[in-house]
Amino acid sequence: MSANSPGSRALTLLSKNRVAFLATVAGLAGLAVGELGLTPKSASDLFPPAYAQMLQRPNGFADIVDKVKPAVVSVKVQMNAGGNTRRFNQDRPQSGTPFDDFFRRRFGEGGQLFGEQRGTPFDDFFRRFGEGQPFGQPDGDGFRHQQFRQFATAQGSGFFISADGYAVTNNHVVDGAQRVEITTDDGKTYTARVVGTDPRSDLALIKVDARNDFPFAHLADRSPRIGDWVLAVGNPFGLGGTVTAGIVSARGRNIGAGPYDDFIQIDAAVNRGNSGGPTFDMDGNVIGVNTAIFSPSGGNVGIAFDIPTDTVKSVVAQLRDSGFVTRGWIGVQIQPVTADIAESLGMKGTNGALVAEPQAGSPAAKAGILSGDVITAVNGQAVKDAGDLAKQIGAMSPGSPVKLTLWRKGEEKGVSVTLGELPKDREARAAAPGSGPSGADVSKFGMTVAPAGQVAGSGSEGVVVTQVDPNGLAAEHGLKSGDVILEVGGKKVATATEVRDAIGDAQKDGKRAVLIRLKSDDVMKFVAIPIAHA
Numbered sequence: 001m002s003a004n005s006p007g008s009r010a011l012t013l014l015s016k017n018r019v020a021f022l023a024t025v026a027g028l029a030g031l032a033v034g035e036l037g038l039t040p041k042s043a044s045d046l047f048p049p050a051y052a053q054m055l056q057r058p059n060g061f062a063d064i065v066d067k068v069k070p071a072v073v074s075v076k077v078q079m080n081a082g083g084n085t086r087r088f089n090q091d092r093p094q095s096g097t098p099f100d101d102f103f104r105r106r107f108g109e110g111g112q113l114f115g116e117q118r119g120t121p122f123d124d125f126f127r128r129f130g131e132g133q134p135f136g137q138p139d140g141d142g143f144r145h146q147q148f149r150q151f152a153t154a155q156g157s158g159f160f161i162s163a164d165g166y167a168v169t170n171n172h173v174v175d176g177a178q179r180v181e182i183t184t185d186d187g188k189t190y191t192a193r194v195v196g197t198d199p200r201s202d203l204a205l206i207k208v209d210a211r212n213d214f215p216f217a218h219l220a221d222r223s224p225r226i227g228d229w230v231l232a233v234g235n236p237f238g239l240g241g242t243v244t245a246g247i248v249s250a251r252g253r254n255i256g257a258g259p260y261d262d263f264i265q266i267d268a269a270v271n272r273g274n275s276g277g278p279t280f281d282m283d284g285n286v287i288g289v290n291t292a293i294f295s296p297s298g299g300n301v302g303i304a305f306d307i308p309t310d311t312v313k314s315v316v317a318q319l320r321d322s323g324f325v326t327r328g329w330i331g332v333q334i335q336p337v338t339a340d341i342a343e344s345l346g347m348k349g350t351n352g353a354l355v356a357e358p359q360a361g362s363p364a365a366k367a368g369i370l371s372g373d374v375i376t377a378v379n380g381q382a383v384k385d386a387g388d389l390a391k392q393i394g395a396m397s398p399g400s401p402v403k404l405t406l407w408r409k410g411e412e413k414g415v416s417v418t419l420g421e422l423p424k425d426r427e428a429r430a431a432a433p434g435s436g437p438s439g440a441d442v443s444k445f446g447m448t449v450a451p452a453g454q455v456a457g458s459g460s461e462g463v464v465v466t467q468v469d470p471n472g473l474a475a476e477h478g479l480k481s482g483d484v485i486l487e488v489g490g491k492k493v494a495t496a497t498e499v500r501d502a503i504g505d506a507q508k509d510g511k512r513a514v515l516i517r518l519k520s521d522d523v524m525k526f527v528a529i530p531i532a533h534a
Contacts, residue, residue: 061231065243067284070185070215072233074240075156075169075192075206075276078179157234157277158182158206159286160216161316165190165208168316169276170291171197174204182208185241196319200260200327201311202291204276205319217278219309220285224248224264232268232290232304234277244269246302248287255292255305260391263305264288270304279306286312314395328396328419330369330404331362333524334386337374340528344489344506344515345374346410352376353389356517357524367417369406371517371524372490376412377405393419409490445479445503445529446472449496452484462486462519463493477529480520487517507531 156173160166167182174180180192190208197204208214224230228248236242246268254261266279270290278286288306295301318325334353342350352374358364369375376383378392379402396402398421406413446469452458455466465483468475485493488502489511506514513528 071217074235196323234274236271329422331359374407447474
């Protein structure tokens, strides 16, 4: 088709008309807002596609980066590592992190914290000088290699929260530190001291005493929404001052790190060395602290986890005041309420935390809380699940009076408890939901049991599961040989006959499932097993 053909002129005219139309729409949108006195909402109603795109299309993050980047620091830690020869580009050279079990259990060995170093971009280079000898010790070629047999260095990120030098980072970045140095965005290096750490939240507070005019970041006062833009700034692979962008992917993530999990998931690229660095919203406020990644390969795959700022605020305040964190404690072993458990207890839903066992001498035991109670509210605030209860109680101060709402034997009951202090040698444990000699057959469940007194090491109470049919109901719901059944349907049992009778009573009462209280691997828990067709 020639340039002067009718078809060509028609296409040109069409293109010109389209451009003119779009320009007119954009102009009218501006006129609607600026000169016709319309509100942004009414203008968006008049020109929804054009106006929405005009407002929502990002124009870059440079202005926000200029504002927040000076508050972010690179953290370098020297620690006594014994014979450890791993080197830089890692958050933490020691093996073992609060997240290891989670990642091994769910994702295999690839999942890791920032910095569980299994190879760096520089490994091939260092292998030229011998494994484990990156720098320092004299070698046959006269090059001086240094073997890190006494000290190792780790790198992470952090950010100032005040002009006088207080900065936040991760506990796993500075854990075991002999010396801490921070490098600011302008390239200056300062020595920092560790004010306090909190392993349970994986937060740490450090302090630089050199100046009182450091640029600092503000912690956000509101929680981000899923889909909000965010910026992560940090020191990945030792490359300080790195900025990446993404969105909030999810909130309230429980990754198995501990009883207080409440992570923000983001898809901004974060890698080893980003630990302790901030994630900013579009107002330049910190919405979370980068803590963990899921990565089969060791690098970013778009799934990272942040500690939310409401946790950061409460923990940092205590670290600044006293150097350590105290948490409220009621002293109960808890587990989730499954649908089967809820049905067996006569509950309409699965909200709440089931008390598997109150600890002897604990505030819960003193207040009269019993095994089988379901804690449904704390000071009138509903409890979603076992993890939510741990977070609510852990956020309160020891000595605080608390009103707990319980579900007990088909009705609600209020109990007042004065919180104790979470013992430093204890970690709140939540049992998984349903996770010798010959004995009497309990065929309804597909297992064989014997009185506990007849099985060495099983105590004197209850019956011991001696055999389990792998295709039976017991196996399906997580029971195994060696478990000690203490109660069936709320009744203590000591023989197989009592187990069978308790099941029969539950069936007569119209129950579709029977609740079993048992001790498995020294952990008390409840398991609900369907009995309608047992």
